[in-house]
Amino acid sequence: MELDRDRLLWLYERMRLIRAFENRLHDDFAAGVIPGFCHLYAGEEAVAVGVCAHLGDDDFITSTHRGHGHCIAKGVPVDEMMAEIRGKVTGCCKGKGGSMHIADVDRGMLGANGIVGGGPPLACGAGLMASIRGTRQATACFFGDGGSNQGTTAESLNLASVWKLPVVFVCENNRYAETTSTDYSIGGPDIAGRGIAFGMPGIVVDGQDVFAVYEAAGEAFRRARDGEGPTLLECQTYRYFGHFEGDEKKYRTRDEEGHFRERDCLEGFRKTVVAGELLSAAELDGIDEASEAAVVKAVEFAEQSPLPEPAECLDDVYVSY
Amino acid sequence: MELDRDRLLWLYERMRLIRAFENRLHDDFAAGVIPGFCHLYAGEEAVAVGVCAHLGDDDFITSTHRGHGHCIAKGVPVDEMMAEIRGKVTGCCKGKGGSMHIADVDRGMLGANGIVGGGPPLACGAGLMASIRGTRQATACFFGDGGSNQGTTAESLNLASVWKLPVVFVCENNRYAETTSTDYSIGGPDIAGRGIAFGMPGIVVDGQDVFAVYEAAGEAFRRARDGEGPTLLECQTYRYFGHFEGDEKKYRTRDEEGHFRERDCLEGFRKTVVAGELLSAAELDGIDEASEAAVVKAVEFAEQSPLPEPAECLDDVYVSY
Amino acid sequence: MSERELTYRAAINEALQLEMRRDESVFIMGEDIAGAPGRDDPEMVDAWGGVMKVTEGLVREFGPNRVRDTPITESAFVGAGVGAAATGMRPVVELMFIGFMGVTLDQIFNQAAKMRYMFGGKAKIPLVIRTTIGAGFRAAAQHSDATYSTFVHFPGLKVVAPSTPHDAKGLLIAAIRDDDPVIFCENKVLYDTSGPVPEGDYTIPLNSAGHPREGSDVTIVAISRMVNLSLDAAERLSAEGIEADVIDLRCLSPWDENAILESIEKTGRLVVVDEDTPRCSVASDVAALAATRAIGFLDAAVQIITPPHTPVPFSPPLEDYYVPDVDSIIAAVKATL
Amino acid sequence: MSERELTYRAAINEALQLEMRRDESVFIMGEDIAGAPGRDDPEMVDAWGGVMKVTEGLVREFGPNRVRDTPITESAFVGAGVGAAATGMRPVVELMFIGFMGVTLDQIFNQAAKMRYMFGGKAKIPLVIRTTIGAGFRAAAQHSDATYSTFVHFPGLKVVAPSTPHDAKGLLIAAIRDDDPVIFCENKVLYDTSGPVPEGDYTIPLNSAGHPREGSDVTIVAISRMVNLSLDAAERLSAEGIEADVIDLRCLSPWDENAILESIEKTGRLVVVDEDTPRCSVASDVAALAATRAIGFLDAAVQIITPPHTPVPFSPPLEDYYVPDVDSIIAAVKATL
Ligand SMILES: Cc1ncc(C[n+]2csc(CCOP(=O)(O)OP(=O)(O)O)c2C)c(N)n1
Ligand SMILES: Cc1ncc(C[n+]2csc(CCOP(=O)(O)OP(=O)(O)O)c2C)c(N)n1
């Protein structure tokens, strides 16, 4: 894997920023200042970051209800994100979308999605655009283990396969869909195999290891851009918090949580790069601090931003009507 | 395979009756006496019959737009079918459904379906009923190669798999969905593999050979009734006529048609049972004649039956309103 | 003698419990309606009881065979409800939010709704789909719709939207016993509201309207949570000497047209309050009913209060602007006078 | 100088052709819109040109990259249209029959329609979904709906339903150039009808009404094929001295409310003719418009002519009973006099 210093720093920075962002939201939700539903990505950072490391500004991603990590990995500014989640007019969706619809089309982030399975068809569309135009743009399509059961996902796997669309399907298998374990909901030995059945490579990846994700995604995007068609990566990971904020997580044990926390992606990264003398602990500590600071700044930005005027409710439905 | 004389006779009778019924409709459509869309099953008889041979009156099937063969195999009387297809009040749906919605719930035929992919969820429901009640009733779910791409089908495969529903999914892979060849539309090496990916046996079956279908379906229904869960049978077959009546079949060659006509299920059956001295040619000839006669009688019944009164349009929407 | 009070949530839970006890063919399914499916650990059983906790406790009484958590496959499990209903069961399926209808509409609109008709009356589909409607949760555009109009439009479906715990229980029991498919719309914002609910079972006809307040000056026809706002508006109007006749349009299809027409005859003025968006809505139907069958009685233009023709926005001030409020109802009433 | 006549089908085909020539970002997709996808044999190319032959010939000119046959996966390919539109293309997607909306509604209702709004106006979705509506083909309950009301109900969508070849071409070109998602409803029964269609490109505003006949006695507002029936009715009424003002409501959302209101002001009488089923329909909207904004001008109860609240039956006498006819329109007009 050819990962230079800059790339390594970027990976850690992004993962760390996601962690800081989500931890802060966890606290802020508990403090009652976050309206609506809030699904946090903490624990799964290696997936979004290892995947998006391969994407430029004119590549695309589609996302899920658990979209903050995808946004940050794709380069959406945290100030605008935090403002959006707080419902402020300076938010990336002017307060109209909130956490569940956070988006930044100009940066290729085609939206979090409140509909499980809503994203895969859209990802096919971005891929189709590139395919028809003959560009080398690629699209990453994130969805969960729960989302893998949705018919729209299966249809999209097939469509991308038969049209050889430049789409990388990234299943974030965090073992649960709300309270429902994959032991219960997934027919078949794994999710990756569904990709194979629909005619593409289907690969199980350690989603706690950003290097593993980075490597698997690298080959997948190469294939995609070279016109060889889609790939399905099943990244095995875990969410640290509840399904949404407020969830008591009665459906899983603290033991299980501990087991996964021991395989934390940030810790793992730190061990590897420090042991391998690729980056120093001090550099990483610096990123830790910078991330926390960036989030503090984002919260300040959000708090100081105005709410939208009520009548703005009426705008932005149509380009013209 | 334990196929006694009666069973052999039944298989041939049913296949032959379907063939006669569909050939007659082909002619009648050309003559302009059949209203609406008409999708004929000729060529695929071995599939419906080999599958339904394992079903009793209290078992269920779900069907497709190409449903006549399924009806006949499940025991729906051809008189009522022909009357329905002609829009007569004596039809099995009192003229309200027509060819595309032909049904007979009392005989476990849960309806042809105008929606590709409409049937599989319904089949899960019939299976669920049996599963919750703990009966040994089984359900066969017919769908096409085209239908195998529909999200509802994938969802149903998964649901039946995780709930171990007593459903046998029968994909009638007749190589085309309208004009679209499976070479174009099916991602992955075959359709059977999708069953495996969703956690059930997925088996490719020669759908021109009623014995092969009968045998594969036998094991599948045993599994289903014994609580071992669903099976996907991909039966490779061919439709002799166009997608619907009026279709010029420009998307395939006469050569290809000839190739499949050479592997006709009725001819194949005849050869096997006569060579094996299981049934005599004369017996089979007798069935041929009886089938033609039954269809003539069905047409007479239909022709002599009245059309519904116009205002019956208003009935049967609700049980009460 | 003090009447027993229950929340809207508890009233629905009780209706399910009573019907499941009464009739073996009733079962419920949906995503996480029990929670932690497949786990034996007694600490985990009933981990959620539904995202809104409406089905809490039922899995403990009836077990996972009749209280079924589903994978996220609305087409398959709603369709399984249709298939189970066609073959003799009485499924109650939870569609978590009405905005999720899009991933399963075919099974509702083309299968459940049309099956009986297409089959010449030779099938019945005693299916209930429970779903949640309504804005106010800051749940944004895909989780806040109140788009029951979509279902009212389709022949073959029945649609109800109770506004009180009492009606929720009685209508749900009626819906479960009914032999046609019923879309049962629960307003999320009402779950924590309380009201008197009789013990034991009772039913409310699926084609009836409620009449929570009598008055002779103006008719207010309202749906679901809008009934509560309309009653508040009526209180305030009463203080000014304006007496509103409030019709609770709890049954949307079929609906009690006569209740509306009789009230208009009495008052000569009509205000319609609906939380669904305005185009092709129940609100339009009510106004159209007036235009086609009560025109001679109308003394003023009909007033319709609905959200604007926009999706539901996220940010609190935007969402608050979106949902009709008491002031707008009062203004509409005054505009008819 | 004789005007060129084209069929409704050919007019639509021409609109697609012109726009595909003009703008590289326009492409079309749907099931069998060319036919025999993937086959090189020149005899097979364009084997169908769409189930209704509307797209015939386009694959020969534009090739399979821009004229894409799809597998049967409406959610995936309609959604792919949304995604392609969001990323800079102008897709025209064919949904073979409007009754198939149920397998893809989420991509239309929750994605295409809401995306711009949810994203704070920072996306545009220049998507056209062409679909077919209407009974009369003996195609039974799932292939005969005219349920555009469902789409009119949803904020974020535009909906048009042309009744003439001329309007079909001009509205389709406008729809393709429009930056919002448009549901374009083609009436199957109209495909073989002919009328004058100018050469070259022209657009018709997506919020306009047609006014094919002027009259001062009664307003008839009609949609799609019902316009033709209404004009026939108007002819017969004219023979009796009754002059109908016929409004062709070719644009359903947005719609030209003023055209309707002005006509009612002039005539004082309103008949609405719609092939969609009655509840929560465009017909209700038109009547509601009258009730809310023209009540002072109405001299008679509004009359609404629609099919009954039933699915579409198969058998010819039943289907003929289902669809509104000229006699029923005439009777409705007379009831207003
Ligand atoms: C169509 C649809 N069904 C149900 C839901 C409710 N819901 C939101 S998130 C979720 C679980 C999703 O699980 P998964 O795909 O594994 O993603 P994760 O939450 O684990 O990241 C469910 C059921 C929804 N939003 N959309
Ligand atoms: C949801 C839906 N999409 C499209 C159609 C139109 N259609 C009817 S049959 C058919 C082809 C079906 O192919 P397949 O499933 O292989 O069945 P076959 O006709 O070969 O028996 C299509 C596209 C439909 N009826 N329903």
Ligand SMILES: [Mg+2]
């Ligand atoms: Mg998950």
Ligand SMILES: [Mg+2]
């Ligand atoms: Mg086929």
